[in-house]
Amino acid sequence: METKGKSALSESIDDTRIIELFFARSEDAVPALSTKYGAGCMRIAQKVLNNAQDAEECVNDAYLRIWQDIPPKRPNPLAAYVFRIVRNLSINRLERNTAKKRAGGVYLCLDELRDCVPSLHSVEDTVFAKELSVYIDSFIDTLNYTNRLLFVRRYWYLDSFAELSRYSGLGEGAIRTRLSRIRNDLKKYLERKGLEL
Amino acid sequence: MNSSMIFEGIGGISDAHVAEFANIEGNKPHVRRKLALWLAPAAACLCVALGIILILKNSGSISNNPIPHENPGYPDPIVGNALTPPQIPLDWYASEGSIESIVSLEDGTEYRETYDSKQTVLELSDVLAGFNWTINVSKPNDEGISEDGDIILCSGDKMLSFWYNTNYVRYKSAQEEKWFLASVPVGENDLNSIAIELFNYIRNR
Numbered sequence: 001m002e003t004k005g006k007s008a009l010s011e012s013i014d015d016t017r018i019i020e021l022f023f024a025r026s027e028d029a030v031p032a033l034s035t036k037y038g039a040g041c042m043r044i045a046q047k048v049l050n051n052a053q054d055a056e057e058c059v060n061d062a063y064l065r066i067w068q069d070i071p072p073k074r075p076n077p078l079a080a081y082v083f084r085i086v087r088n089l090s091i092n093r094l095e096r097n098t099a100k101k102r103a104g105g106v107y108l109c110l111d112e113l114r115d116c117v118p119s120l121h122s123v124e125d126t127v128f129a130k131e132l133s134v135y136i137d138s139f140i141d142t143l144n145y146t147n148r149l150l151f152v153r154r155y156w157y158l159d160s161f162a163e164l165s166r167y168s169g170l171g172e173g174a175i176r177t178r179l180s181r182i183r184n185d186l187k188k189y190l191e192r193k194g195l196e197l
Numbered sequence: 198m199n200s201s202m203i204f205e206g207i208g209g210i211s212d213a214h215v216a217e218f219a220n221i222e223g224n225k226p227h228v229r230r231k232l233a234l235w236l237a238p239a240a241a242c243l244c245v246a247l248g249i250i251l252i253l254k255n256s257g258s259i260s261n262n263p264i265p266h267e268n269p270g271y272p273d274p275i276v277g278n279a280l281t282p283p284q285i286p287l288d289w290y291a292s293e294g295s296i297e298s299i300v301s302l303e304d305g306t307e308y309r310e311t312y313d314s315k316q317t318v319l320e321l322s323d324v325l326a327g328f329n330w331t332i333n334v335s336k337p338n339d340e341g342i343s344e345d346g347d348i349i350l351c352s353g354d355k356m357l358s359f360w361y362n363t364n365y366v367r368y369k370s371a372q373e374e375k376w377f378l379a380s381v382p383v384g385e386n387d388l389n390s391i392a393i394e395l396f397n398y399i400r401n402r
Contacts, residue, residue, distance in 0.1 A: 075212075076212075077212055077215075077216035077219070079215070079216050079219035080213075080215035080216040080219060083219060084208075084212070084215060087208060088208070091208070109204065113200045113203050113204055113207075128202065129202060129205040129206050129209060132202065132203065132205075132206030132209070133206045133207070133208075133210055135206075136206050136207055136209075136210055137211050137214065140210060140214050148217070148218075149218055152210070152214055152215065152217070152218050153218050153221065155204070155207045156207055156208065156210065156214075156215060157218070167218075167221050167222075
């Protein structure tokens, strides 16, 4: 068992090493994970929940889930796995917290995405969401790097326009325009695929 | 509900797409693209220069083409039957594929002759020689333009210029420059046929 202090764990620590720590049930595993991905996890949780305390609890829940999952899981890429858990836990908590009350950045994204939906027929099957994910995945493949960045960071990581501007070097107006076009393209893409929502 | 569904769908995208932007650095400042400092003055200068060129071209100061109807700045030609200026006692008239020449002498006598297109050049040359006129064919410049005419009749400092495909004729001397316009329209080939025959004549000599 290793006894390195948290300060010794640089952000550049290798994902494989972190997973090894989890497999070894090392007490440094979670600090190592937190050092590398803690800030990103907090940002996602904070954006979904719009509440620092809830976000911190969610991130801790996520660490516990990861501790339980690894081993036997050996996720690759680790970042996507960790962030996905945080995101899902945060959304679940949000649903619990705000069953009747709309709050948090996630709803802003939901409003924007409403126009992507080809029609407003009933959706009865949860399988549909998985099918949708496959189509959205293939749609993302058609985007160039910048548009991919904007789409994924906006609707998966729930980044603000200011953050997207920092990441992409584009102005916020340009980002809004691009995202609007991407949403329209997504709608057409889904319609071409015969998706009826 | 539907937007929630699509949000859920986005949540389920592949790890590859999520991981691609997981560790993105946010230090890319947005810099509004500015035009280069020299671009605006350069564009203004270009516009001014183009304007000046257009004005000069319209005023006839700059021209590669000496033919007046293609250069609005040239003085209006004298329109009439005469193809030669009065300084030369020779009038040419076209009539149904032939050329009639009238040589007016100072004492008032006239010599009228009608030539067919072949004979015209030879005999016209002889006629002109009688008045000390010579026939020259100019070499066009690189742009295919003969500034002094495709066919040039010279006598001392006087020069009579013809261009193919036009019925304009220029008379030029040390003192003056005049433009004449044949009464026959271009396309009926009166002047043109003369010019071509003159050209053939010179070339075949």
